[in-house]
Amino acid sequence: FNKEQHRFVAGEEWQRRLLQASVPRSRGLAFPPAPSPEELSSNLLETYLPETVYSANTTLKDRRDVMAALERAKSPVREVVVRGQTIWTVHPMNTQAWRTIGRADEPEAFVDFAFHKDPVKRDAARELLNLCLNERLRLEGVIWSVAEEMFIYRPRAGEGRRVRKSVRGDRRETKMGLLHVTPYQGRIVRCRHAAMVAQFRSIGCKYYLQIEPTWYFSRGGWKHPRWEDLIRGIRLMQKEREFHAALRLWREILTQERDLVRGEYPFLRFGNYLRFEAPVSIPDELWRKTSDLSLEAADDQDDLMFSK
Template sequence: MAKGKKIGHADMRGDSGIALIHRIVNQMGFVWNALHLEAGIDGLIEVRDSITEEVSNCIVQVQSKAGESYFKSETETTFEFICKERDLDYWLQGNSPVVLIVSRPTNDEAYWVSIKDYFQDPKLRKSRRIVFEKTRDRFEVGTRDRLAALALPVDSGLYLPAIPQEEVLFSNLIPLSNYPKRLFRATTRLRYPNQVWEQFEKSKQQGQPEWFLHEKYIYSFHDLTFPPWTRVCISGTTKNLSTDDWAYSHERKKKHVFVRLLLACLKELLFRQGIRYQKLKEHYFFRATEDLGERKVGGLSVFKSYESKQTADRIAYFRHRAAKLKWVHFGDDWYLEITPSYHFTRDGWKLSRYFEERLRGIKQLERQNKTHLRQVRLWEEILTQKYIVPNRMKLHQKSFFEDDSDSEPEIEPYDLISFSEILNFTVDKNVPEKVWLSSRFNDEYERKDVQLELFD
């Protein structure tokens, strides 16, 4: 009995890859034309205006490669593809733009590269190697405008409207929702902060940290007519003032006083959560744990050690999450501006010798906006004290022989200032990040492994 005709698995995978490309191109509002007689080009994408429905006769040629075998040297963030010399010669010789799309249809994922742009560098052309970065090179609806830029002449004048899709845009501003309504000012003979703390110690009473000295005055959110403040203030000089008069004053000096008090409050709010201020780097960072073990907050590692790649069993450095926090005033409101960063130490405390190199390296790795947003949201959670649980009365029976003095105290929420949710906006048009973030070709082919900059 004669064997029946067959269509192989490779053909089926190839067809699945084409189907995936067709679907994504259709979602863009562009036109997909498959080529059934081809020698290295599987289809054409024609630019179309999804509002006017006009087609442009401007095309991008597409070569599709589908299947696991094309994902060489794959990591969580990258993979490689080696072009055949004949294919590369063919793609480069024409006058139409050519894109290579490598896909894994079973996972509904595809990645793309503009062949002629990528291989402008003779060294890359000689190697025939393409390094795909999974986040940057994802082939998806948001790729639409970058594809159109390849196909359309510079002077075409064709405008593609933003994709009609609702999106929430998050800022890095968190509103100050509550602060003390009164501030106090008193005359003092003391001129240095350590003199004030010495008086607190002599009084055997603990002084609160929300104060500062300026010229001959001491300013605080605490009533200065009560001990231990009476030890550092001249009797009868205390003024009870409206905080709003200073917060929204047109006088720069008054605003300066308000911000200084806010900074003192912020420092205390963060101190309770194991966060310190680094004066040299001008940022706040998560302090090391006592045993130098990893610490996580909200699922993110905020303190972690990294081993040397050159010397076994040696810690190369410790990474602490950090942020620059700056008070800003817009309209009728005050905000804290959050700029996520990192802090690097060699032993948990002393600054790493290669601090700047490591910071540059990790920022290159985390250019994706989603990573940046998650870090901003982490600081939002810290500032809103999401992970602080108030003290609760212990329900166990207390023994006459039991001493609770050594039990670890729980952290009390800070109540002098508070924040609301981070400022965000809902828009009805989608502007894909890949359109307005720096393009791969304007970054001077930053192809080298940035891990090389994370010195041991």
């Protein structure tokens, strides 16, 4: 404030200027803290698409007829999409089984197929990715449940023992449960299976697998009759740390390399979760406040769902 250059006008701006002018020089200069960037992780798992998609013209009616013809030819192929009289698959069509089904066309790069301007091709590409995901997870003992619309860990050896998996963390490796068994008086009263709801998302020129970890409860090989109450209870107990741990578990499953027990699936691979960098650090209090509000909203919704 300079009384020779500035004209005094009553208001908030001039109050601030007068207060600043009244601060003694002995107090020195005060600067706000320098912004510290923070890395944020999402639940979007980077997806490496198949290299090639193969197509053929057929006279068969639908996918059911095509799969029946492949089974008669003793072909193990399951990743097949049929639209009208066109078949798409990630498997080469140079075998005798395919020659009896249709006339093969020129192969196409899958990335061009997935981002084609034709919505029919884009829809077929997404369905092919879902079929590839089914086959990839089948190697890990994870199956797709049509009734529950989720992927559930169901080991072939049965549900009589606890199953844990080594998961790499930022600092160390930990064991996480794929299957938790609860015994009582010599019998198994319930099993808690690791499960997830997954959906492919296209962002820009890339595909990501959006993962929502959850649980599935069973008893005697069937869905537990109190499944709704059990899943509601575990949601109340879980916090952000458990959610991120479950995300790491599914990343470990989907990026598991080939070994002596597990075969390699060549058509679909995954990387790491998509990460962002915020220009400033976000206070933990804001994260907790948002999470608490989301949890309360989820609880209210659960109360509405389970009161029916």
